[in-house]
Amino acid sequence: MKAPTKSTVNVGGLAIMPFQSMESALDHVVTEGRVNSGVGVSVNSEIVMMARKDQNLRDHINSASLRFADGIGVVKTVASKGVPNARIPGCEFWEALMLRAAQADIPVMLIGAKPEVNHAAVEKLRQAGLSSVSGIHGYINDEQYIFDEIDAKQPKIITVALGAPKQEQLIARLHERYPHAFYLGVGGTYDVYTGHVKRAPQLFCRLHLEWFYRLCAQPSRIGRQLNLFHYLALHLMRRL
Ligand code: UDP
Numbered sequence: 142m143k144a145p146t147k148s149t150v151n152v153g154g155l156a157i158m159p160f161q162s163m164e165s166a167l168d169h170v171v172t173e174g175r176v177n178s179g180v181g182v183s184v185n186s187e188i189v190m191m192a193r194k195d196q197n198l199r200d201h202i203n204s205a206s207l208r209f210a211d212g213i214g215v216v217k218t219v220a221s222k223g224v225p226n227a228r229i230p231g232c233e234f235w236e237a238l239m240l241r242a243a244q245a246d247i248p249v250m251l252i253g254a255k256p257e258v259n260h261a262a263v264e265k266l267r268q269a270g271l272s273s274v275s276g277i278h279g280y281i282n283d284e285q286y287i288f289d290e291i292d293a294k295q296p297k298i299i300t301v302a303l304g305a306p307k308q309e310q311l312i313a314r315l316h317e318r319y320p321h322a323f324y325l326g327v328g329g330t331y332d333v334y335t336g337h338v339k340r341a342p343q344l345f346c347r348l349h350l351e352w353f354y355r356l357c358a359q360p361s362r363i364g365r366q367l368n369l370f371h372y373l374a375l376h377l378m379r380r381l
Contacts, residue, residue, distance in 0.1 A: 149208070150219045150226075153189040153372075153381045154199055158208050159219050159226035166209050166229055167237055170323055174245035176297040179206025180316055181325040183231030186214035186372035187365060188305055189381070198306045201313050206323075209234070213349040214372050218381050232330040232340070235300060242298055243271040250294060252287065252311070253279035253302030254331040261335040279303050284314070291319055300325045302332075 149156035160166040170177055182188075182205045192199040202208060209229045210216045216228045242249050249271060251262055256278040263276040275294045277287055279302060291299070299315065299322050301308040308326040316324055332338035340346075341354035356366050375381045 150222050150224050152184070152210075152215055152218045153193050153375070154203075155184060155189055155192055156203050156208060157184055157210055157215060157219055157226075159224045160209050160229060161225070162227050163229050163234060163237055166207065166234065167241060169207050170238060170298075171241045171245060171247070174247075176247055176323050177206070178321050178323055180312055181205060181207035181209075181234075181323065182309070183211035183229065183234060183326070184208055184215050185212030185231075186369055187212075189215060190368040190372055191305060195306060198309060201309050214369070214376060218376050221376070221379070231327060232333050235325065235327050235330050236334065238298065238300075238325070239266055239269070239271055243269060246273065247298055248273035248275075248294060248296045249298045249300070250274070250291065250296035251276040251300055251302070251331065253277075253300075253308065253327075254329075255280065255337075258331050258335055258337050261337075262331040265335060284311075287311075287315070288318065291315070291322075296322060298323050298325070300327045300330075302327045302330055304328060 149158055170181065182202050184202065192202055210219055210226055211229060211231045213228055216226055219226045239249065251259060253259065259276045259278040263274050266274045275290065277290055301312055301324065303311060305326065305328065312324045312326055329338055333340050341351040345351050345354040352366060352369055356362055
């Protein structure tokens, strides 16, 4: 496994790997067309806040082979500790990883999201040139079915969209059973990729106000968004 550019930086108990570009984080997973097995986690402020209260989640993230800063909050905290680093949005990282998988003919499995979303994501990837891709939606409660599918399809990259911490829990179980694949938790990525959920417009992204856009689009997220203010307060007080 390729080492990250610098040693890790502690953000609220999570050891974040500061990468200088998306490409260097991708190199960590696929090297010369071969997959490095392990687990990848894209860390944003919401996950940091969740992991502060959840020891299992914290252990899962800290034992992952790839832990990169997804949200601007985490990027700023890492930078405030003297280590410049790039923001690598989880959904963009996933798309770039799928492209690499297509180029190297690596078998991929998408787990999670609603049946129609999962199906649409698999189809779109096929059309983009990923010939070996299969999918299992996120609303079946039959883990044996997932095991059977992995046995049959032998994916080398498995991405899981169930929302945190559910996806991390499934990844931990799958990784134990099938340690030779690379796993990535991707949240709502398939919804965005297939156009079922809109990503924030460019202006919001540029101003780092994606969280505000999501709050307006889905006001039910208010409870989760309050965590972001708590994160900001801890960041400003240098308590992370
Ligand atoms: N999801 C799923 N099964 C579940 C719960 C959620 O497949 O039991 C999917 C949901 O359809 C969505 C994804 O998990 O595609 C991410 O959900 P959410 O937006 O809550 O996650 P976030 O990206 O905010 O972590």
